[in-house]
Amino acid sequence: MKLIIPISTVMLIVLHSEIALAKLTPDEQAEIVSAHNQWRRVVNVPDLHWSAKLADMAQRHADTLKNTKACQPMHSQASDFGENVFWASPIQYSDGFTEIQQLTPTQVVDDWGSEKNDYNYPSNSCAVGKRCGHYTQIIWNSTTEVGCGKAFCPDNSQVWVCNYEPAGNYVGQKPY
Secondary structure (H helix, E strand, O other): OOOOOOHHHHHHHHHHHHHHHHOOOHHHHHHHHHHHHHHHHHOOOOOOEEOHHHHHHHHHHHHHHHHHOOOOOOOOOOOOOEEEEEEEOOEEOOOOOEEOOOOOHHHHHHHHHHHHHHEEOOOOEEOOOOOOHHHHHHOOOOOOEEEEEEEEOOOOOEEEEEEEEOOOOOOOOOOO
C-alpha cells in the first residue's frame, strides 16, 4: 500500500518547521548574552544577564513584524525597556531563488556593536549622518538584562529584536 501525502500537508510541515526554527535556542541565548558582554567589557561595564520576560516580549515583537509589518524593521511602541532591531535580507541568486542567511547571534550583536566606530564618547554623539544608538544601548551601564527573539519571514528575510532593562539611551546622558 502506497501512502499519498497531499502537497499542502508537506508545505504545512515545512512551514511549521521553519517557524519552530525561528525561536532562539538555549545555545543562541547564551551566545547573544556573551556577544553583548564582550562589547560591555571593552568599556568596563557590568555583564548582562538573560531575561525570559524580555525574550518573550522580543519574540512577540519579531513575530508581529513578520506577520503584520512585512518584516520591516520597526521599533515597538513600548517605552519601558530599551530595544534594538536588526533586519537581514535573504540571499538572492541570479535565477531568482532566495534562501535565509545563516546568521549567528554574535553576527547580529556585532553589527550593532560596530556602530562604536561612529560614536564619540566625549561629545556623547554619533558621527554626522550615522547611527550609534544600537551600540550605546548595548553598553548602557545601568542596563542589567537582555532578552531577544527572531523571526524568519515569508520572503526569506529575517528580523531580530533584543529588549533591554532598564532601558538606556537617555538624551543628555552618557552610557557609562
